[in-house]
Amino acid sequence: MKDVSGAASGRYRRATTVARAGNDPYEFHGFVNPPVVHASTVLFPDVETSVNRTQRYQYGRRGTPTTDALCNVMNALEGSDATFLVPTGLAACTVPLASATKAGDRVLVVDNAYAPTRKFCNGFLTRFGVEVVYFDPLDIETYDRLLEKPTAVVFLEAPGSLTFEVPDVPLLAQKAKAVGATVMLDNTWASPLYFRPLDHGCDISMHAATKYLGGHSDLLLGTISGNGEAIEKVRETWDEWGEHVAPDDVYLTLRGIKTLDVRLERHARNAMIVAEWLAADPRVDRVLYPALPGAPGHEIWKRDFTGATGLFGFTLKGTREAAARVVDTLEIFGIGFSWGGFESLATLPNVQAVRSATAWPEDEQVIRIHIGLEDPQDLIEDLEKGLATLG
Template sequence: MDKKTSGKNYQTDTQLTHVGRYPDQFHGFVNPPVVHASTVLFPDVETMATGNQSYTYGRRGTPTTEALENAITELEGAAGTRLATSGLNAVALACLSCLKTGDHFLIPDTAYGPTRHFADTVLPKMNVEVAYYDPTRATDIKGLFKENTAALFLEAPGSLTFEMQDIHALSAAAKTIDATVLMDNTWASPLYCKPIDLGVDLSIQAGTKYIVGHSDVMLGTIAASEKAWGALDTVYGAMGVHVAPDDVYLALRGLRTLSVRFERHFKNTMSVINWLKDRDEVAAIRYPALESDPGYHLWKRDFSGASGLFAFDFKAGTTKEQSNHFFNSLNLFGLGYSWGGFESLAIPVKLKGIRTTTDIDPDCLSARLHIGLEDPQDLIADLEQALESAFQ
């Protein structure tokens, strides 16, 4: 924050407005400048030899990247933050910062698909043993620990199927063996969940989604606890990661409206879900903020809000043709990956084969929806005509 607000215990909405802004350092301008830089000059060889100045090389940080890192650090309650080129890049950097040859790594069976792909293709080349666990059975986790278990990964809610995890219990268990705890917190962002306060060491965001909020930037963030910060900073520097200043600027701009966008996403989502609950074509809705959801009590305890991403299962007996017809009939919902932007999106989900340690109906066909900022009645009308067209 700027010097007038730094160190004060402000509420989140006030933080979002002021974090990462330093008007006193930039001639009074409200927003930090977009600094395009590679070379940074030194006043003399003595300073060059010691590196004793704020910035030394563009890849190692500029006022632009520092502004976003400081903003995320304050929102997360972290010791420090590093930026990545995407959410997946953030996952990879976080993992590489706490794993070495011979380590054992536990990942929830509901983890984001590209996270699994990284774990299954890259980590074995480092001779890291990867094992998947049931995300809903926190009391069983100690039974999976080995002498070489170095890290425990969390994702809440889980990708596509939205199971919640007991962050408290899992983090506490990992601490008994001094394992590093990582968590993908993209769904809630630091606005609605603060993993580091719950015992997590590395809080990961796909900033591409809600932080940016406008579907036009790829970006990731990794916020670290005191325990994890040094190793993260070392790996970040060694890997030569750098995010373009224009992308960072757009992420800072998106951050300012995160709270008001989230409120609208949640309001619209509940309107759509309350309508879907009564549809004969829908067998179940997967959304932790619903009181009927199995993970509701964990969401209520650890989260202060919910985002616009959820899924629903089509009724038993739905054919692939009917599912495809539904998606192809949508007008306002775009068919596309990612989420968190202002627009509504939909993708088909076939659960068969995506889990290895948990039971799931292999014949269940599902839809994952991201509810955007459109009028919810228009979204409902679009869903209604697509369902009726597919199931007539």
């Protein structure tokens, strides 16, 4: 009898883990992929089993062989004890925040968090009596001062949304843990291949699997992975809120992960070619790609991350209207909010509208681009057409 449990559980190197972790084919007739189980009802052989819940699967909402396969992959990649699946990347951020707080608590949230995460903090958390304080991840002195007051949670994102600052995660996490706070990090940009938050002192790592894990812009899904008491609290809230994910989207995510390693290598290679071209262009003010030598945060990125992906920003000095003309002129780059798929995208966010603890210069326009799997020379020629509108 063949034993593939090592590959299925992720005991091997990264490429082997993404290709093979998740399911043991011999548990399902040898089919290499797990079954897509559409289920609510699960039958029990007798009353005693149903009362004592000694059976592996009990009800569709609580897990199936399909969801288990994805949770196993994520545990292997993140180094976590447990993973919970939620319908969106946003839910992957909100469920842990809700699970770790109660009325009267105070949370510190990084100022460059994904904007809808901020909306949840300003809305739901605040309404339920949690004090939300935003902080600049690069200002350690202020962070130290903020931690002098009782703090339930420190919420991080690395690098930051839209502006790509790279926080010193081990330092921020260690300081937060020293005062008893739960540390959670939105790890969507790096994917679990290029950054493992739990190895750097965090309790919980979240992903919008919508992005690189799925990789084809055809699904929405979130994952929450962690260790110890923090993930047990997530388990309770996840269960109480009745979180459930569509089996087909879980399957598509598993399928996406099989090629994650090779896709990300190409995204990163293309992104570096485009970033270097932008950095050499005098019309471009700054390139916000942590993997680019000399870019903001590069040294910390090099120390803590094992790779980079295809999402970054570049800035133009001038008016928003001029930057909008650049984006409108692009033909290959679509204008779209998501990222992580095969296609290149560009957006012109209003950074200052989603910041409160840090300032962003009014005349510095950020164009956020996602570099897809197209030929980078075509992308450069497209960007040249856009930049030519600056005159």
